[in-house]
Amino acid sequence: MKDFEQLWTEEIQSESSLFSVNVKEVWHYRDLLLLLVKRDFITFYKQTILGPIWFFLQPLLTMLVYIILFGKIAKINLNGLPQMPFYLAGITIWNYFSESLTKTSTVFKDNSSLFGKIYFPRLIMPLSIVLSALLKFLVQFSLFIFVVLYFSFVEKTIHPNVWIMATPLLILLMAIFALGIGMIFSALTTKYKDLSFLLTFGIQLFMYATPVVYPVSAMPESLKWLVTSNPLTCIFECFRYGYLGSGTFEVSDLARSSLIILLLFVIGVITFNKVEKSFMDTV
Numbered sequence: 001m002k003d004f005e006q007l008w009t010e011e012i013q014s015e016s017s018l019f020s021v022n023v024k025e026v027w028h029y030r031d032l033l034l035l036l037v038k039r040d041f042i043t044f045y046k047q048t049i050l051g052p053i054w055f056f057l058q059p060l061l062t063m064l065v066y067i068i069l070f071g072k073i074a075k076i077n078l079n080g081l082p083q084m085p086f087y088l089a090g091i092t093i094w095n096y097f098s099e100s101l102t103k104t105s106t107v108f109k110d111n112s113s114l115f116g117k118i119y120f121p122r123l124i125m126p127l128s129i130v131l132s133a134l135l136k137f138l139v140q141f142s143l144f145i146f147v148v149l150y151f152s153f154v155e156k157t158i159h160p161n162v163w164i165m166a167t168p169l170l171i172l173l174m175a176i177f178a179l180g181i182g183m184i185f186s187a188l189t190t191k192y193k194d195l196s197f198l199l200t201f202g203i204q205l206f207m208y209a210t211p212v213v214y215p216v217s218a219m220p221e222s223l224k225w226l227v228t229s230n231p232l233t234c235i236f237e238c239f240r241y242g243y244l245g246s247g248t249f250e251v252s253d254l255a256r257s258s259l260i261i262l263l264l265f266v267i268g269v270i271t272f273n274k275v276e277k278s279f280m281d282t283v
Helices: 023-028 030-043 053-073 083-104 124-153 162-189 194-208 221-228 231-244 251-276
Strands: none
Touching (some): 023 030, 083 194, 162 251
Protein backbone atom coordinates (compact mmCIF):
# COMPACT_ATOMS: atom_id res chain seq x y z
CA MET A 1 0.00 0.00 0.00
CA LYS A 2 1.29 3.41 -0.90
CA ASP A 3 2.11 5.84 1.84
CA PHE A 4 0.18 9.03 1.65
CA GLU A 5 0.23 12.30 3.50
CA GLN A 6 -2.89 12.98 5.49
CA LEU A 7 -4.27 16.47 5.11
CA TRP A 8 -5.86 17.87 8.24
CA THR A 9 -9.13 19.73 7.86
CA GLU A 10 -8.85 21.38 11.29
CA GLU A 11 -5.89 22.49 13.35
CA ILE A 12 -6.48 23.70 16.91
CA GLN A 13 -3.58 25.59 18.44
CA SER A 14 -3.12 26.69 22.03
CA GLU A 15 -0.98 29.66 21.09
CA SER A 16 -2.27 32.57 19.05
CA SER A 17 -1.67 36.29 18.89
CA LEU A 18 -3.70 38.55 21.15
CA PHE A 19 -4.44 40.66 18.07
CA SER A 20 -5.63 37.64 16.11
CA VAL A 21 -9.12 37.69 14.61
CA ASN A 22 -9.33 34.63 12.39
CA VAL A 23 -11.99 35.79 9.97
CA LYS A 24 -11.50 32.72 7.77
CA GLU A 25 -12.22 30.39 10.70
CA VAL A 26 -15.28 32.40 11.72
CA TRP A 27 -16.54 32.18 8.13
CA HIS A 28 -15.95 28.42 8.20
CA TYR A 29 -18.36 28.21 11.17
CA ARG A 30 -20.96 30.49 9.57
CA ASP A 31 -23.62 27.76 9.76
CA LEU A 32 -23.19 27.63 13.52
CA LEU A 33 -23.40 31.41 13.64
CA LEU A 34 -26.67 31.44 11.70
CA LEU A 35 -28.06 28.64 13.87
CA LEU A 36 -27.31 30.59 17.06
CA VAL A 37 -28.88 33.72 15.61
CA LYS A 38 -32.02 31.78 14.68
CA ARG A 39 -32.14 30.20 18.15
CA ASP A 40 -31.90 33.54 19.94
CA PHE A 41 -34.48 35.19 17.70
CA ILE A 42 -37.06 32.40 17.99
CA THR A 43 -36.69 31.73 21.73
CA PHE A 44 -37.37 35.42 22.43
CA TYR A 45 -41.09 34.98 21.83
CA LYS A 46 -41.62 31.20 21.52
CA GLN A 47 -43.21 30.78 24.96
CA THR A 48 -45.09 34.10 25.06
CA ILE A 49 -48.78 34.68 24.42
CA LEU A 50 -48.38 37.69 22.14
CA GLY A 51 -45.37 36.27 20.31
CA PRO A 52 -43.65 38.60 17.80
CA ILE A 53 -46.04 41.41 18.75
CA TRP A 54 -43.71 42.09 21.69
CA PHE A 55 -41.15 43.43 19.22
CA PHE A 56 -43.56 46.28 18.45
CA LEU A 57 -45.26 46.54 21.83
CA GLN A 58 -42.09 47.09 23.85
CA PRO A 59 -40.91 50.28 22.05
CA LEU A 60 -44.46 51.62 21.85
CA LEU A 61 -45.03 51.24 25.62
CA THR A 62 -41.61 52.72 26.36
CA MET A 63 -42.36 55.63 24.05
CA LEU A 64 -45.66 56.25 25.85
CA VAL A 65 -43.89 56.35 29.23
CA TYR A 66 -41.28 58.78 27.88
CA ILE A 67 -43.96 61.06 26.43
CA ILE A 68 -45.69 61.22 29.80
CA LEU A 69 -42.57 61.57 31.98
CA PHE A 70 -40.25 63.67 29.83
CA GLY A 71 -42.74 65.35 27.51
CA LYS A 72 -45.74 66.14 29.73
CA ILE A 73 -44.19 66.29 33.22
CA ALA A 74 -40.54 67.33 32.68
CA LYS A 75 -41.48 69.29 29.53
CA ILE A 76 -38.11 68.81 27.85
CA ASN A 77 -37.62 71.11 24.86
CA LEU A 78 -37.39 68.98 21.69
CA ASN A 79 -36.67 71.92 19.36
CA GLY A 80 -40.18 71.80 17.95
CA LEU A 81 -40.03 68.15 16.92
CA PRO A 82 -43.08 65.92 17.55
CA GLN A 83 -42.64 63.70 20.59
CA MET A 84 -43.57 60.36 19.03
CA PRO A 85 -40.85 60.16 16.32
CA PHE A 86 -38.29 61.86 18.57
CA TYR A 87 -38.58 59.36 21.42
CA LEU A 88 -39.08 56.39 19.12
CA ALA A 89 -35.84 57.21 17.29
CA GLY A 90 -33.87 57.12 20.54
CA ILE A 91 -35.62 54.00 21.83
CA THR A 92 -35.09 52.03 18.61
CA ILE A 93 -31.32 52.42 18.39
CA TRP A 94 -30.76 52.40 22.16
CA ASN A 95 -32.52 49.02 22.48
CA TYR A 96 -30.13 47.57 19.90
CA PHE A 97 -27.03 48.91 21.63
CA SER A 98 -28.06 48.03 25.19
CA GLU A 99 -29.15 44.48 24.33
CA SER A 100 -25.96 43.80 22.37
CA LEU A 101 -23.79 45.14 25.19
CA THR A 102 -25.64 43.42 28.04
CA LYS A 103 -25.66 39.97 26.46
CA THR A 104 -22.11 40.19 25.13
CA SER A 105 -20.83 41.12 28.59
CA THR A 106 -21.99 37.77 30.02
CA VAL A 107 -21.17 35.57 27.02
CA PHE A 108 -18.56 33.45 28.87
CA LYS A 109 -20.77 32.88 31.90
CA ASP A 110 -23.96 32.18 29.94
CA ASN A 111 -22.31 29.71 27.55
CA SER A 112 -19.71 28.04 29.79
CA SER A 113 -21.36 24.61 29.44
CA LEU A 114 -21.23 24.85 25.64
CA PHE A 115 -17.64 26.10 25.61
CA GLY A 116 -16.54 23.18 27.74
CA LYS A 117 -17.95 20.52 25.38
CA ILE A 118 -17.00 21.51 21.86
CA TYR A 119 -14.48 23.65 20.03
CA PHE A 120 -15.49 26.54 17.79
CA PRO A 121 -14.20 30.10 17.45
CA ARG A 122 -15.27 31.81 20.67
CA LEU A 123 -15.88 35.03 18.74
CA ILE A 124 -18.91 33.29 17.19
CA MET A 125 -20.92 33.80 20.39
CA PRO A 126 -20.65 37.61 20.70
CA LEU A 127 -21.17 37.90 16.95
CA SER A 128 -24.36 35.84 17.17
CA ILE A 129 -25.63 38.13 19.93
CA VAL A 130 -25.05 41.27 17.87
CA LEU A 131 -26.68 39.73 14.77
CA SER A 132 -29.74 38.41 16.62
CA ALA A 133 -30.17 41.84 18.22
CA LEU A 134 -29.89 43.31 14.72
CA LEU A 135 -32.89 41.25 13.58
CA LYS A 136 -34.95 42.62 16.46
CA PHE A 137 -33.72 46.10 15.61
CA LEU A 138 -34.88 45.72 11.99
CA VAL A 139 -38.37 44.78 13.17
CA GLN A 140 -38.58 47.81 15.45
CA PHE A 141 -36.93 49.98 12.80
CA SER A 142 -39.78 49.15 10.41
CA LEU A 143 -42.18 50.57 13.02
CA PHE A 144 -40.05 53.71 13.28
CA ILE A 145 -40.03 54.11 9.47
CA PHE A 146 -43.85 53.91 9.44
CA VAL A 147 -44.00 56.71 12.04
CA VAL A 148 -41.47 58.78 10.06
CA LEU A 149 -43.53 58.43 6.87
CA TYR A 150 -46.70 59.49 8.70
CA PHE A 151 -45.16 62.60 10.24
CA SER A 152 -43.38 63.43 6.97
CA PHE A 153 -46.29 63.19 4.51
CA VAL A 154 -49.40 63.54 6.70
CA GLU A 155 -48.42 65.78 9.60
CA LYS A 156 -45.49 67.33 7.68
CA THR A 157 -43.69 68.20 10.92
CA ILE A 158 -40.39 66.40 10.21
CA HIS A 159 -38.10 66.60 7.20
CA PRO A 160 -35.86 63.60 6.47
CA ASN A 161 -32.73 64.33 4.46
CA VAL A 162 -29.81 62.63 2.75
CA TRP A 163 -28.18 61.70 6.07
CA ILE A 164 -30.54 58.74 6.35
CA MET A 165 -28.01 57.07 4.02
CA ALA A 166 -25.59 56.98 6.97
CA THR A 167 -27.86 54.54 8.86
CA PRO A 168 -25.81 51.38 8.03
CA LEU A 169 -22.62 53.13 9.24
CA LEU A 170 -24.29 54.26 12.47
CA ILE A 171 -25.60 50.77 13.20
CA LEU A 172 -22.18 49.27 12.43
CA LEU A 173 -20.50 51.72 14.82
CA MET A 174 -22.95 50.84 17.59
CA ALA A 175 -22.41 47.12 16.99
CA ILE A 176 -18.62 47.53 17.15
CA PHE A 177 -18.91 49.68 20.28
CA ALA A 178 -21.17 47.12 22.00
CA LEU A 179 -18.84 44.29 20.97
CA GLY A 180 -15.75 46.10 22.22
CA ILE A 181 -17.12 47.08 25.63
CA GLY A 182 -19.02 43.79 25.96
CA MET A 183 -15.93 41.67 25.31
CA ILE A 184 -13.95 43.65 27.88
CA PHE A 185 -16.61 43.06 30.52
CA SER A 186 -17.13 39.42 29.51
CA ALA A 187 -13.42 38.82 30.07
CA LEU A 188 -13.39 40.58 33.43
CA THR A 189 -16.58 39.00 34.78
CA THR A 190 -15.09 35.50 34.50
CA LYS A 191 -12.98 36.45 37.51
CA TYR A 192 -14.89 39.36 39.05
CA LYS A 193 -18.55 38.37 39.08
CA ASP A 194 -19.67 41.64 40.70
CA LEU A 195 -18.93 43.50 37.47
CA SER A 196 -22.00 41.99 35.82
CA PHE A 197 -24.23 43.72 38.40
CA LEU A 198 -22.25 46.93 37.99
CA LEU A 199 -22.73 46.85 34.23
CA THR A 200 -26.50 46.30 34.51
CA PHE A 201 -26.75 49.37 36.73
CA GLY A 202 -24.22 51.30 34.66
CA ILE A 203 -26.14 50.84 31.40
CA GLN A 204 -29.19 52.47 32.98
CA LEU A 205 -27.09 55.47 33.99
CA PHE A 206 -25.32 55.52 30.63
CA MET A 207 -28.66 55.97 28.89
CA TYR A 208 -29.06 59.34 30.60
CA ALA A 209 -25.55 60.34 29.47
CA THR A 210 -26.73 59.58 25.92
CA PRO A 211 -29.32 61.77 24.15
CA VAL A 212 -32.04 59.12 24.12
CA VAL A 213 -34.79 61.17 25.77
CA TYR A 214 -33.45 64.67 25.15
CA PRO A 215 -31.58 66.61 22.44
CA VAL A 216 -28.04 67.83 23.16
CA SER A 217 -29.27 71.41 22.87
CA ALA A 218 -31.48 70.88 25.94
CA MET A 219 -28.49 70.16 28.19
CA PRO A 220 -27.13 72.93 30.46
CA GLU A 221 -23.79 74.30 29.28
CA SER A 222 -22.11 73.03 32.47
CA LEU A 223 -23.05 69.41 31.61
CA LYS A 224 -22.93 69.51 27.82
CA TRP A 225 -19.25 68.45 27.77
CA LEU A 226 -20.22 65.23 29.55
CA VAL A 227 -22.76 64.30 26.89
CA THR A 228 -20.64 65.32 23.90
CA SER A 229 -17.71 63.23 25.16
CA ASN A 230 -19.92 60.13 24.87
CA PRO A 231 -19.10 58.32 21.57
CA LEU A 232 -22.79 57.46 21.14
CA THR A 233 -23.95 61.06 21.24
CA CYS A 234 -23.06 62.01 17.67
CA ILE A 235 -24.49 58.67 16.45
CA PHE A 236 -27.88 59.45 18.02
CA GLU A 237 -27.79 63.05 16.85
CA CYS A 238 -26.86 62.03 13.29
CA PHE A 239 -29.65 59.43 13.26
CA ARG A 240 -32.22 62.01 14.38
CA TYR A 241 -30.83 64.65 12.03
CA GLY A 242 -31.23 62.30 9.08
CA TYR A 243 -34.76 61.12 9.82
CA LEU A 244 -36.25 64.10 11.63
CA GLY A 245 -34.34 66.97 10.05
CA SER A 246 -33.19 68.53 13.31
CA GLY A 247 -30.27 67.96 15.66
CA THR A 248 -26.79 69.00 16.76
CA PHE A 249 -24.50 67.10 14.44
CA GLU A 250 -20.96 67.60 13.10
CA VAL A 251 -19.09 65.26 10.75
CA SER A 252 -15.88 65.84 12.74
CA ASP A 253 -17.61 64.56 15.89
CA LEU A 254 -18.66 61.39 14.07
CA ALA A 255 -15.08 60.82 12.89
CA ARG A 256 -13.74 61.31 16.42
CA SER A 257 -16.30 58.90 17.89
CA SER A 258 -15.45 56.33 15.20
CA LEU A 259 -11.78 56.40 16.21
CA ILE A 260 -12.66 55.98 19.90
CA ILE A 261 -15.01 53.09 19.13
CA LEU A 262 -12.42 51.32 16.96
CA LEU A 263 -9.81 51.72 19.72
CA LEU A 264 -12.17 50.22 22.31
CA PHE A 265 -12.95 47.37 19.91
CA VAL A 266 -9.23 46.55 19.53
CA ILE A 267 -8.84 46.56 23.32
CA GLY A 268 -11.89 44.30 23.59
CA VAL A 269 -10.48 41.81 21.05
CA ILE A 270 -7.13 41.70 22.86
CA THR A 271 -8.79 41.17 26.24
CA PHE A 272 -11.18 38.55 24.83
CA ASN A 273 -8.37 36.61 23.14
CA LYS A 274 -6.32 36.64 26.31
CA VAL A 275 -9.09 35.34 28.57
CA GLU A 276 -10.68 32.78 26.22
CA LYS A 277 -7.66 30.48 26.63
CA SER A 278 -8.17 30.03 30.36
CA PHE A 279 -11.65 31.26 31.26
CA MET A 280 -12.92 27.71 31.95
CA ASP A 281 -10.66 27.66 35.02
CA THR A 282 -12.32 30.71 36.58
CA VAL A 283 -15.88 30.85 35.24
